[in-house]
Amino acid sequence: MSDTVTTFRERCREIQRLAGVLGLLGWDQEVTMPPRGAATRARQRGALAGLVHERLTAPELGALLDDLAGAGALPDDVAADVRVLGHQRERAVRLPASLVRELAEAVGLAQPDWVAAREHDDWDRFAPHLARIVDLKRREAAELGIGDEPYDALLDEYEPGARTAWLLPVFADLRTALVDLLGRIDATVATLPAGPYPPARQEMLSRDLLAAIGYDLAAGRLDVSAHPFTESPGPGDVRVTSRFVADDLLSGLTATLHEGGHALYEQGLPEHLAELPSGQAVSLGIHESQSLLWENHVGRSRPFCRWLAPRLREAFPTVLAGLDHDALYAALNTVRPGPIRIEADEVHYNLHIVLRLEIERALLTGDLAVRDVPVAWRDRARDLLGLEIADHRTGALQDIHWCMGALGYFPTYTLGKLYAAMLWSAVRRDLPDLDTLLAGGEFEPLLSWLRTHVHARGSVLPAADLCREITGHELRADDFVAYLAGKYVDGA
Amino acid sequence: MSDTVTTFRERCREIQRLAGVLGLLGWDQEVTMPPRGAATRARQRGALAGLVHERLTAPELGALLDDLAGAGALPDDVAADVRVLGHQRERAVRLPASLVRELAEAVGLAQPDWVAAREHDDWDRFAPHLARIVDLKRREAAELGIGDEPYDALLDEYEPGARTAWLLPVFADLRTALVDLLGRIDATVATLPAGPYPPARQEMLSRDLLAAIGYDLAAGRLDVSAHPFTESPGPGDVRVTSRFVADDLLSGLTATLHEGGHALYEQGLPEHLAELPSGQAVSLGIHESQSLLWENHVGRSRPFCRWLAPRLREAFPTVLAGLDHDALYAALNTVRPGPIRIEADEVHYNLHIVLRLEIERALLTGDLAVRDVPVAWRDRARDLLGLEIADHRTGALQDIHWCMGALGYFPTYTLGKLYAAMLWSAVRRDLPDLDTLLAGGEFEPLLSWLRTHVHARGSVLPAADLCREITGHELRADDFVAYLAGKYVDGA
Numbered sequence: 001m002s003d004t005v006t007t008f009r010e011r012c013r014e015i016q017r018l019a020g021v022l023g024l025l026g027w028d029q030e031v032t033m034p035p036r037g038a039a040t041r042a043r044q045r046g047a048l049a050g051l052v053h054e055r056l057t058a059p060e061l062g063a064l065l066d067d068l069a070g071a072g073a074l075p076d077d078v079a080a081d082v083r084v085l086g087h088q089r090e091r092a093v094r095l096p097a098s099l100v101r102e103l104a105e106a107v108g109l110a111q112p113d114w115v116a117a118r119e120h121d122d123w124d125r126f127a128p129h130l131a132r133i134v135d136l137k138r139r140e141a142a143e144l145g146i147g148d149e150p151y152d153a154l155l156d157e158y159e160p161g162a163r164t165a166w167l168l169p170v171f172a173d174l175r176t177a178l179v180d181l182l183g184r185i186d187a188t189v190a191t192l193p194a195g196p197y198p199p200a201r202q203e204m205l206s207r208d209l210l211a212a213i214g215y216d217l218a219a220g221r222l223d224v225s226a227h228p229f230t231e232s233p234g235p236g237d238v239r240v241t242s243r244f245v246a247d248d249l250l251s252g253l254t255a256t257l258h259e260g261g262h263a264l265y266e267q268g269l270p271e272h273l274a275e276l277p278s279g280q281a282v283s284l285g286i287h288e289s290q291s292l293l294w295e296n297h298v299g300r301s302r303p304f305c306r307w308l309a310p311r312l313r314e315a316f317p318t319v320l321a322g323l324d325h326d327a328l329y330a331a332l333n334t335v336r337p338g339p340i341r342i343e344a345d346e347v348h349y350n351l352h353i354v355l356r357l358e359i360e361r362a363l364l365t366g367d368l369a370v371r372d373v374p375v376a377w378r379d380r381a382r383d384l385l386g387l388e389i390a391d392h393r394t395g396a397l398q399d400i401h402w403c404m405g406a407l408g409y410f411p412t413y414t415l416g417k418l419y420a421a422m423l424w425s426a427v428r429r430d431l432p433d434l435d436t437l438l439a440g441g442e443f444e445p446l447l448s449w450l451r452t453h454v455h456a457r458g459s460v461l462p463a464a465d466l467c468r469e470i471t472g473h474e475l476r477a478d479d480f481v482a483y484l485a486g487k488y489v490d491g492a
Numbered sequence: 493m494s495d496t497v498t499t500f501r502e503r504c505r506e507i508q509r510l511a512g513v514l515g516l517l518g519w520d521q522e523v524t525m526p527p528r529g530a531a532t533r534a535r536q537r538g539a540l541a542g543l544v545h546e547r548l549t550a551p552e553l554g555a556l557l558d559d560l561a562g563a564g565a566l567p568d569d570v571a572a573d574v575r576v577l578g579h580q581r582e583r584a585v586r587l588p589a590s591l592v593r594e595l596a597e598a599v600g601l602a603q604p605d606w607v608a609a610r611e612h613d614d615w616d617r618f619a620p621h622l623a624r625i626v627d628l629k630r631r632e633a634a635e636l637g638i639g640d641e642p643y644d645a646l647l648d649e650y651e652p653g654a655r656t657a658w659l660l661p662v663f664a665d666l667r668t669a670l671v672d673l674l675g676r677i678d679a680t681v682a683t684l685p686a687g688p689y690p691p692a693r694q695e696m697l698s699r700d701l702l703a704a705i706g707y708d709l710a711a712g713r714l715d716v717s718a719h720p721f722t723e724s725p726g727p728g729d730v731r732v733t734s735r736f737v738a739d740d741l742l743s744g745l746t747a748t749l750h751e752g753g754h755a756l757y758e759q760g761l762p763e764h765l766a767e768l769p770s771g772q773a774v775s776l777g778i779h780e781s782q783s784l785l786w787e788n789h790v791g792r793s794r795p796f797c798r799w800l801a802p803r804l805r806e807a808f809p810t811v812l813a814g815l816d817h818d819a820l821y822a823a824l825n826t827v828r829p830g831p832i833r834i835e836a837d838e839v840h841y842n843l844h845i846v847l848r849l850e851i852e853r854a855l856l857t858g859d860l861a862v863r864d865v866p867v868a869w870r871d872r873a874r875d876l877l878g879l880e881i882a883d884h885r886t887g888a889l890q891d892i893h894w895c896m897g898a899l900g901y902f903p904t905y906t907l908g909k910l911y912a913a914m915l916w917s918a919v920r921r922d923l924p925d926l927d928t929l930l931a932g933g934e935f936e937p938l939l940s941w942l943r944t945h946v947h948a949r950g951s952v953l954p955a956a957d958l959c960r961e962i963t964g965h966e967l968r969a970d971d972f973v974a975y976l977a978g979k980y981v982d983g984a
Binding site (some may be wrong): 262 | 526530
């Protein structure tokens with residue numbers, strides 16, 4: 001058996017190395033690639049993705065997985081390797097190459113028209129592409145045959161094991177609680193001075209911030225890109241990007257904290273399972289919980305503002321001479337409805353996701369036609385956010401996800417919020433003096449807790465099991481709602 | 493047959509794409525990779541190199557090559573694809589995997605000890621590694637069975653088709669002519685003021701210089717690395733690095749021109765043969781001819797100095813206020829013997845290569861033992877350069893090539909010098925007003941000539957044939973010697 005495990009793990013590592021290279025190609029494309037390299041890069045990514053698919057679907061790998069499945073009890077980490085890689089392989093095997101190709105083509109064609117449609121606020125220009133993509137995703141779901149409804153198969157790609165029927169009651173609770181909460185929140189708007197905050201100075205500050213929360217810059221780097229992201233080509237190499245604009249200090253700062261949270265997770269993955277499926281991040285929901293925990297639970301807290309305010313005064317002595325931590329806290333926590341998801345505050349954000357989940361499901365079941373999406377969007381925005389959507393640009397054309405074929409992705413953002421709040425409850429229980437630590441800039445105890453309970457666990461347990469083990473609860477909205485109520489209603 | 497060609501070329505393109513990704517991994521390692529990413533990167537490169545080897549040695553590819561070989565007359569470019577890829581495949585097939593692995597390990601172990609040996613000037617620390625590497629390279633040559641002597645098989649990796657017996661008479665002519673020439677050259681040393689030349693300002697100047705000679709920055713980029721190099725991940729993406737030190741303006745400037753020459757070659761490769769073997773650079777010798785043509789024949793010429801001097805005065809108005817083009821020319825063309833190859837002037841440089849070629853051949857035939865290399869080095873340096881070598885650091889430990897297993901590489905530097913001079917003769921014949929053009933900063937006619945005669949030819953002809961076709965001559969030292977004599981003796 002140990003020979004089988006060794007051989008199986010060598011295959012796993014090769015696939016992971018190629019996936020890491022694919023990650024680096026993506027990073028380079030956003031950060032360092034010259035503009036005219038795009039066509040070559042697309043072909044290189046295609047070649048590598050083809051190789052990963054070839055390795056993943058190789059009959060030898062199937063035989064190894066069968067041998068291990070029939071081998072009786074395996075050590076936890078090996079069992080996790082089998083579970084995670086088996087899941088990836090199953091998806092790869094079930095999808096016909098022709099469908100994968102058709103989807104890649106449809107997505108490739110959709111992207112420029114989505115950009116143009118946004119620019120000209122022209123839904124009809126994007127609609128045929130979305131119709132084609134929805135059709136292909138429906139076929140994908142049918143081929144995969146995972147779960148009870150088409151949406152399950154798509155969701156499962158991003159949050160392995162999650163099912164729509166498991167999410168819906170939690171999302172329903174959340175929706176009710178948020179609408180109730182919004183009626184009780186003071187809508188005072190606070191902002192910082194308009195700057196200027198020189199981007200180079202912001203970048204230095206972000207670097208200091210990353211170092212302060214425990215990100216190892218010798219095993220990573222901070223760059224600037226159009227959209228902030230984190231990419232990990234592999235152990236010892238976890239890269240962060242952010243974005244700095246001269247008239248808005250907080251957007252860059254919170255983006256850095258957000259990506260820093262993702263990066264701390266990647267840097268904390270178990271070394272002894274490096275390059276193995278069991279040693280990777282377990283799901284997008286858990287990944288997002290790590291970014292949100294640092295961005296929101298830490299970064300938008302009163303104690304953190306106490307620590308940060310003097311640092312901001314020092315970095316921008318003219319513009320922020322009079323900044324106190326209460327003003328910083330108020331600016332970081334303004335609650336105000338708006339049509340754009342990525343600009344939403346902590347309270348409104350999940351309502352944007354509820355809206356998308358409802359529309360995506362209806363598209364997949366066929367209950368909603370693509371041409372009716374703008375109307376459905378407007379109706380739900382009125383219901384959920386109390387807003388009149390003025391145009392497609394700030395409505396159904398705002399997100400890139402659909403034109404990339406990423407239906408089923410949105411719920412992972414909300415899962416991240418809920419997991420983050422559940423973990424935060426557990427952290428507070430285990431570290432009673434957390435506020436004092438944060439106000440003093442002592443982030444190590446928090447990081448150490450996350451390392452032990454989340455990061456170092458890799459994928460040994462599925463996300464839902466990991467959540468239950470750490471928090472003692474199934475996924476629920478309660479912690480998140482209590483966190484918001486404590487912060488925005490009780491003013492804790 | 494056209495189906496066979498299509499299938500064959502698809503295989504070629506896949507291999508080339510993976511090779512391009514390997515190139516990017518190398519670039520990233522030197523320019524952007526965080527220090528702790530090294531181990532992961534080594535494994536990723538190993539995985540990709542393994543895949544390239546797998547594809548190259550696949551029986552299906554062999555069958556396609558056999559079919560094409562038996563197909564009668566093929567179009568020139570397809571015939572070149574067959575020649576170049578067949579050559580790569582032949583090398584890959586003949587080398588046992590165990591030998592490749594042993595070499596990779598030996599090289600991996602040698603590198604840190606070479607660094608330490610240099611630091612402590614301790615030949616004995618490096619000697620056992622070199623002995624092992626020479627032994628393995630001798631086995632490699634025997635397995636490859638290319639040419640008439642072991643050195644042929646190694647040389648052939650870098651300069652396909654070149655043979656030692658073909659080089660030796662040319663190198664002998666060159667050696668005699670250089671020693672004679674050195675007796676007639678005025679050894680006055682000229683330098684520029686010691687600076688400071690702020691590196692950021694030098695980098696801007698280098699960027700302007702690259703744009704001026706025709707390098708497309710939208711299809712490339714300039715970065716800083718420890719050792720300047722050019723890397724081309726693929727069409728539309730050809731990257732240059734340079735190196736800037738505050739007290740030496742000319743080293744960074746000539747490095748940029750040198751790498752710019754390499755990059756212009758890569759950017760000028762035939763688009764219709766992109767990603768095919770016939771569309772790649774033909775040999776290291778021809779590649780080096782392109783860098784040297786821009787660095788030396790252009791960059792160290794009087795007309796170029798006329799164009800450059802006012803730009804340098806403008807870039808460094810304080811330090812270079814009084815700079816005239818004659819002083820710049822003198823500083824760029826000082827002839828002075830020294831022990832270090834990479835610091836050698838145009839006249840001495842090839843004598844460093846003659847020294848290395850003699851020692852490498854003697855090591856491979858067994859006529860020279862590794863322990864006797866330092867003595868052999870000292871004796872030859874006295875003969876060839878008229879220098880007493882004081883230590884190993886400035887003697888046999890100065891180059892990284894041997895510890896990387898790159899025996900047979902050095903002669904390509906000299907081939908580059910000779911090819912560059914032969915091409916320069918041809919350019920001068922075709923562009924009689926070249927000096928006027930260069931003095932006016934009009935580099936386009938020269939680049940256009942190189943595009944047509946060299947770059948756009950790719951690998952359709954082997955290097956020696958390409959040289960014959962363009963210049964009307966076999967490889968010879970005459971043009972190079974005449975160029976040096978005209979410049980350094982006649983003061984043209």
